[in-house]
Amino acid sequence: MRKTFSIISLGIILLVVGAVSSCQKTPPSSTEPRLVVLSPEVAEIIAALGAEDQIVGLTQECDFPPQLSKIKKVGNFGLVDREAVIALKPDMIFTSSLEHDALAQEFSKLGYTVHQIYPRSVRDISHAVTHIGEKIGRVAEANSLARELEGKIEELRRRSEGKPRPRVYMEIYRDPLMSVSDASYVGDLIETAGGNNVFDVLERDYCRIDAEDVVAAKPDIIICYSQETLQTILNRKGWQDIPAIRNKRVYFEKDINPDWMQRATPRAILGMERLRELLDTF
Amino acid sequence: MPRRLIYPLIILALGVAVVVAYLFSGAPDANVIVNIRLPRLILTLYTGMVLAAVGSVYQLMLANPLAEPYILGVSSGSAFGAILTGVLGLTLLMPVGGFLGAGITLLVVWSLARRKGSFDRSRLLIAGVIAGMFFSAGISLLMYLFQKDSMVILGTLMGNLGHVFTFREWNFFLGLLAISLLLMIWLYFKSTALDILSGGDIYAGSVGIDVPALRKKVFIVSSLLIGITVSFAGIIGFVGLIIPHIVRFFIPSGQKRIYLYSLLSGGVFLLLCDLIAKNIAVIELPVGVITAAVGCPFFMWLMLRK
Numbered sequence: 001m002r003k004t005f006s007i008i009s010l011g012i013i014l015l016v017v018g019a020v021s022s023c024q025k026t027p028p029s030s031t032e033p034r035l036v037v038l039s040p041e042v043a044e045i046i047a048a049l050g051a052e053d054q055i056v057g058l059t060q061e062c063d064f065p066p067q068l069s070k071i072k073k074v075g076n077f078g079l080v081d082r083e084a085v086i087a088l089k090p091d092m093i094f095t096s097s098l099e100h101d102a103l104a105q106e107f108s109k110l111g112y113t114v115h116q117i118y119p120r121s122v123r124d125i126s127h128a129v130t131h132i133g134e135k136i137g138r139v140a141e142a143n144s145l146a147r148e149l150e151g152k153i154e155e156l157r158r159r160s161e162g163k164p165r166p167r168v169y170m171e172i173y174r175d176p177l178m179s180v181s182d183a184s185y186v187g188d189l190i191e192t193a194g195g196n197n198v199f200d201v202l203e204r205d206y207c208r209i210d211a212e213d214v215v216a217a218k219p220d221i222i223i224c225y226s227q228e229t230l231q232t233i234l235n236r237k238g239w240q241d242i243p244a245i246r247n248k249r250v251y252f253e254k255d256i257n258p259d260w261m262q263r264a265t266p267r268a269i270l271g272m273e274r275l276r277e278l279l280d281t282f
Numbered sequence: 283m284p285r286r287l288i289y290p291l292i293i294l295a296l297g298v299a300v301v302v303a304y305l306f307s308g309a310p311d312a313n314v315i316v317n318i319r320l321p322r323l324i325l326t327l328y329t330g331m332v333l334a335a336v337g338s339v340y341q342l343m344l345a346n347p348l349a350e351p352y353i354l355g356v357s358s359g360s361a362f363g364a365i366l367t368g369v370l371g372l373t374l375l376m377p378v379g380g381f382l383g384a385g386i387t388l389l390v391v392w393s394l395a396r397r398k399g400s401f402d403r404s405r406l407l408i409a410g411v412i413a414g415m416f417f418s419a420g421i422s423l424l425m426y427l428f429q430k431d432s433m434v435i436l437g438t439l440m441g442n443l444g445h446v447f448t449f450r451e452w453n454f455f456l457g458l459l460a461i462s463l464l465l466m467i468w469l470y471f472k473s474t475a476l477d478i479l480s481g482g483d484i485y486a487g488s489v490g491i492d493v494p495a496l497r498k499k500v501f502i503v504s505s506l507l508i509g510i511t512v513s514f515a516g517i518i519g520f521v522g523l524i525i526p527h528i529v530r531f532f533i534p535s536g537q538k539r540i541y542l543y544s545l546l547s548g549g550v551f552l553l554l555c556d557l558i559a560k561n562i563a564v565i566e567l568p569v570g571v572i573t574a575a576v577g578c579p580f581f582m583w584l585m586l587r588k
Contacts, residue, residue: 077429077430078429078430079426079427079429099429173433173434174373174374174446175368175373175376175434175437175442175445175446176433176437176442176444176566177444177446178433202565203563203564203565204565207565208433208565208566210444210560210566211318211444211446212310212314212318212319215313215314215318216310216314226373227371227372227373227374228373228374229374232374232448235448235449235450236446236447236448237317237318237321237446237447237448237449237452238313238314238316238317238318239317240313241313
C-alpha cells in the first residue's frame with residue numbers, strides 16, 4: 001500500500017515538475033533576442049534600426065514599414081491575445097504606456113522582460129531610439145539614427161526662428177470635440193515645427209474642448225483628424241469668423257499623413273517638415 | 283399667494299436665471315451666443331423636456347413608478363445605431379444611425395409586444411427590457427472591439443449636449459424639433475385618457491377607450507421622441523425617472539398638469555445640470571453624471587420631507 005502511494009506521489013511530482021518546466025521560457029536559439037512588439041511606434045523604430053527580423057509578433061496597428069505585414073499578429077493595440085504572445089516565446093516585450101500599463105504588469109509578473117516606451121515629446125524620440133537600440137543590441141545604429149534625428153529637429157527649429165507662428169488647432173474627435181495640449185506629444189510636435197497650438201494648456205494631454213473656445217482662439221490653420229469633410233467643417237454654425245475657415249486652411253488625412261503627426265517615430269520629421277511647408281505660406 | 287402657484291413660479295424664476303447664465307456667462311460675443319450657445323440651449327431644453335414628459339407618461343401607462351424613457355429599449359437601440367455608425371467611421375451620420383436604431387428597436391418591441399392584436403402592459407414592458415438588454419450587449423461588444431473609439435462611445439452613453447451642428451444638420455434638427463413639438467402636444471391631449479387607463483384596462487374600456495390602440499400610439503410617439511433625443515444628445519439618465527416624481531410631490535394627481543410641469547421642469551433641470559457640467563471643473567463633465575449627482579440628493583431630501 002505504502003509502495004503504491006509512493007509511486008503515485010512520485011508520479012504526481014514528476015508531472016508537476018514537467019508541467020512547470022514546460023511553462024518556462026526557452027532560451028533564445030541565437031544571440032539576437034526574440035521580440036514581441038505591441039506598440040506601432042516601437043515597431044517602426046526597430047525597423048528603422050534594421051532589426052525587424054528579430055520581431056516575432058506584432059499588433060494589427062504595426063503597419064509601417066510594409067514588410068512588417070508578414071510578421072504574425074497577436075491582436076490589436078487595445079486587445080492583445082496574451083496566449084499568442086506567450087506562445088511566441090519572446091525574450092522581450094515592447095509595449096506603449098497608459099492603455100498598456102496593466103498589460104505590461106501582467107507580462108512582468110509572468111517573468112517576461114517588458115519595456116514600456118512612450119515618448120511624450122519630439123526630443124523623446126531620439127531617447128526612445130537609443131533606449132530601444134541598447135535593449136536589442138543595435139547600439140551603433142541607434143546612436144547614429146538618434147544623432148541624425150536630433151540634427152534634423154535642430155534644423156527645423158532654426159528654420160522657424162524669427163518667423164510668424166500661425167495658430168494651429170488640431171481636432172482629433174468631433175463628438176465630443178477633442179484637441180491636444182502642449183504637454184502632449186502632438187502638441188509638442190506642432191510647437192517644434194513652428195506652429196502655435198491654440199490649446200497650450202488643457203486638463204489632460206488629449207482633452208475634450210468647447211466649440212466656443214475654438215471660435216475664440218481664432219486658429220489660422222485647422223488640422224482635422226476627426227473624419228470630417230471640408231464641406232462640413234466649413235459649414236459649422238458659428239465657425240465662419242475663424243480665419244482658418246474663412247481662408248479654407250483646413251487640412252485632413254490626405255494633406256498630412258496622421259502617422260507622421262501622431263506617431264513618435266523617425267517619420268515625425270516628415271510630419272514637421274510638411275507642417276513647416278504649410279506654415280511657411282503665412 | 284395661492285399654493286398651487288408656488289411650483290410654477292419657482293420653475294419660471296429658475297428657468298429665466300439659468301437661461302440668462304447659460305447664454306451670457308463669460309461675456310461671449312453675439313456670434314457665440316447665437317450660433318453656439320443658443321443651439322446647445324435649444325437641444326438641452328428639448329432633451330430635458332422630452333425625457334421628463336415621456337417619463338411621466340410611461341410611469342402612468344405602465345403603472346410602474348420605476349418606468350423611465352429608456353425602459354422600453356429604444357434608447358439602447360438608438361445608442362447602438364449611433365455608436366455603430368460612429369465606430370465605422372461615419373461620425374457625421376451618427377444621428378441618422380441613432381434614429382435608424384430607434385426605429386428598428388421600435389419595430390422589434392412592437393412585434394414582440396403584440397399578441398393576436400392585443401398590446402398589453404406586461405408584454406410591452408418585457409419586450410422593451412429584453413430589446414434593451416440585447417442592444418446593451420451589442421454596445422458592450424462594440425466597446426470591446428473598438429477601444430480606440432472610446433470617446434465616441436462614452437459621449438453617446440454618458441450624454442453629450444455639445445454637438446457641433448453644421449447649417450444643414452441644424453435645419454434637419456429644427457425640422458425634427460417641429461415634429462417633436464406636435465408629438466408632445468398630442469401626448470398632452472392623451473393625458474386624460476392615460477389617467478383613466480391608470481384605473482385599469484377594463485374600466486378604461488368600459489368608458490369607450492380603445493386601450494390597446496392607445497398604448498400602441500403612445501408607445502410609437504414616445505419612442506420617436508426618445509429616438510430623436512438620443513440621436514443628438516446621447517443617453518442622459520435620471521431626468522426621466524426623477525423629474526416626474528418630483529412634480530408629483532407638488533401635484534399629486536391629474537396627468538395633464540403633471541405632464542406639463544414635468545415637461546417644463548425637465549427642460550430647466552437639464553439646462554441647470556449642463557450649466558454645472560460645463561463650469562464645475564476645468565474639463566467639461568458628462569452631463570449624465572451631473573443629473574444623477576444633483577437629482578438624487580434632491581430627490582432623497584424630498585422623500586424625507588414629504
